[in-house]
Amino acid sequence: MARHDATAAWARVAALASHAAWLWKVRLNEAPPRSCCTWVQILEAIADAAPGPGPPAGGVASVTSARSVVRGPAIICDDDYTAGRVLQAIVPRVLRIGVAKEIKTDEYRVALTPAGARELVLKGHEVLVETTAGDGSSWSDADYERAGAQIVSVDDAWSKAELLLKVKEPITSEYPRLREGLVLFTYLHIAADEPLTRALADSGITAVAYETVETDDRRLPLLAPMSEIAGRLAPQAGAYFLEKPLGGRGLLLGGVPGVAPGRVLILGGGIVGYNAAIIALGLGAQVTILERSIDRMRHLDEILSGRVSLVMSSTLQIESSITEADLVIGAVLIPGARAPKLVTRAMLSEMKPAAVIVDVAIDQGGSFETSRATTHSDPVYVVDGITHYCVANMPGGVPITSTKALTNATLPYVEAIADHGLARAVACDRALARGVNTLDGKITYEAVAEAHDLEFTPLEDVLPLTPA
Numbered sequence: 009m010a011r012h013d014a015t016a017a018w019a020r021v022a023a024l025a026s027h028a029a030w031l032w033k034v035r036l037n038e039a040p041p042r043s044c045c046t047w048v049q050i051l052e053a054i055a056d057a058a059p060g061p062g063p064p065a066g067g068v069a070s071v072t073s074a075r076s077v078v079r080g081p082a083i084i085c086d087d088d089y090t091a092g093r094v095l096q097a098i099v100p101r102v103l104r105i106g107v108a109k110e111i112k113t114d115e116y117r118v119a120l121t122p123a124g125a126r127e128l129v130l131k132g133h134e135v136l137v138e139t140t141a142g143d144g145s146s147w148s149d150a151d152y153e154r155a156g157a158q159i160v161s162v163d164d165a166w167s168k169a170e171l172l173l174k175v176k177e178p179i180t181s182e183y184p185r186l187r188e189g190l191v192l193f194t195y196l197h198i199a200a201d202e203p204l205t206r207a208l209a210d211s212g213i214t215a216v217a218y219e220t221v222e223t224d225d226r227r228l229p230l231l232a233p234m235s236e237i238a239g240r241l242a243p244q245a246g247a248y249f250l251e252k253p254l255g256g257r258g259l260l261l262g263g264v265p266g267v268a269p270g271r272v273l274i275l276g277g278g279i280v281g282y283n284a285a286i287i288a289l290g291l292g293a294q295v296t297i298l299e300r301s302i303d304r305m306r307h308l309d310e311i312l313s314g315r316v317s318l319v320m321s322s323t324l325q326i327e328s329s330i331t332e333a334d335l336v337i338g339a340v341l342i343p344g345a346r347a348p349k350l351v352t353r354a355m356l357s358e359m360k361p362a363a364v365i366v367d368v369a370i371d372q373g374g375s376f377e378t379s380r381a382t383t384h385s386d387p388v389y390v391v392d393g394i395t396h397y398c399v400a401n402m403p404g405g406v407p408i409t410s411t412k413a414l415t416n417a418t419l420p421y422v423e424a425i426a427d428h429g430l431a432r433a434v435a436c437d438r439a440l441a442r443g444v445n446t447l448d449g450k451i452t453y454e455a456v457a458e459a460h461d462l463e464f465t466p467l468e469d470v471l472p473l474t475p476a
């Protein structure tokens with residue numbers, strides 16, 4: 009075998025291996041032991057077959073054409089490997105994807121539907137679903153099994169998975185399960201959670217946060233479905249708590265012929281605000297949106313065909329509009345910042361008695377001075393005669409809808425990671441790259457590092473961000 013041929017082959021193997029993340033079908037030879045499980049081991053096996061630090065030379069002749077399926081990088085060698093030819097590298101990889109059951113209070117969602125499991129299984133991946141993970145969203149273990157997933161214990165879901173899907177951030181009892189070599193894909197919100205940030209970094213896990221997956225035009229595709237749901241729930245919750253026996257004004261938002269409808273005031277006309285508006289309109293209410301962006305108001309005017317009043321938001325305008333409202337919905341967001349306190353306690357006394365506030369922005373601190381986070385089991389409290397509904401995880405109340413909406417949005421990213429490995433997937437998709445918060449013990453999301461005064465390492469320093 010010509011020395012230069014072998015050199016080229018070896019260089020190709022090394023290049024392929026540097027892009028390989030995990031499981032591949034390898035048609036190689038009998039040299040790599042069947043138990044090998046990482047690309048390092050595969051390369052070591054090749055090196056064993058061709059001893060010496062450099063490219064394989066004469067030793068390669070011992071490599072035969074026996075087929076074996078092993079876990080490692082995609083390195084397919086021709087039967088004629090001794091000629092130094094390394095053929096295609098890319099074959100579908102088999103990834104073991106775990107789905108953990110949510111154990112946080114009041115969380116009934118699950119990170120993958122049986123339909124999503126089916127798609128992944130059809131692509132050749134293994135899906136390990138923790139037993140009863142889907143119960144809260146109405147899917148039984150049998151539903152997942154029919155889709156081709158395996159039902160496993162909590163220990164197996166965490167320890168056997170290479171990619172673990174969750175909905176909420178790990179809670180303290182789950183910290184010991186975090187480990188190097190695992191990719192965790194879930195909502196994290198770690199800028200507000202230093203203990204979790206440290207636990208993730210210390211474990212060496214790769215943590216990809218749904219909420220920081222961000223497109224170049226600054227959309228948040230994995231947050232949007234939850235905003236749609238929270239927005240649509242807000243008028244529903246408000247209408248309910250306007251009923252007299254529940255402490256409300258005793259007013260039907262839609263009115264009836266001969267009786268004027270109720271008034272709904274929405275602060276912020278983004279995704280939550282728009283979705284709140286269409287449901288409030290559907291209930292028959294009279295709707296006003298206060299917004300700060302004139303472009304957004306033009307867009308809303310177009311899509312809502314003039315059925316809502318769109319007014320520039322200002323303190324004076326809020327003071328005036330709030331006096332007429334039966335239901336006020338807080339839906340503002342200033343990206344990367346706490347929600348602005350648009351409604352002060354003093355303004356509450358100017359509101360109609362027993363009016364209702366639904367502060368959807370409570371997860372960012374709330375847009376009412378008197379807001380504090382509540383739960384689905386105890387959703388409201390009263391301040392100065394005004395009912396406050398401030399549930400921080402509103403979509404958790406409708407897990408069937410939320411789970412489907414969430415997995416519709418996450419599945420393409422899950423498939424990209426599963427099919428190509430994290431390194432290639434983030435190299436091909438800047439939005440996904442922005443989702444990586446920790447990797448190899450490093451904090452790769454700047455705002456998180458800043459929030460906790462920890463060292464920031466740009467992702468490109470740890471992973472190549474240029475597609476191969």
Ligand SMILES: NC(=O)c1ccc[n+]([C@@H]2O[C@H](COP(=O)([O-])OP(=O)(O)OC[C@H]3O[C@@H](n4cnc5c(N)ncnc54)[C@H](O)[C@@H]3O)[C@@H](O)[C@H]2O)c1
Nearest residue numbers: 234235238276278279280299300321340341369400401402
């Ligand atoms: N509680 C929950 O369960 C839940 C669920 C989903 C989203 N949220 C929260 O709802 C809030 C809104 O989310 P979104 O997806 O609609 O955000 P978005 O960015 O789509 O919309 C926010 C809108 O607020 C407007 N705005 C900013 N400052 C304003 C001001 N002073 N007056 C009027 N409008 C102003 C912006 O121009 C923007 O149009 C966020 O805080 C989000 O975290 C909460």
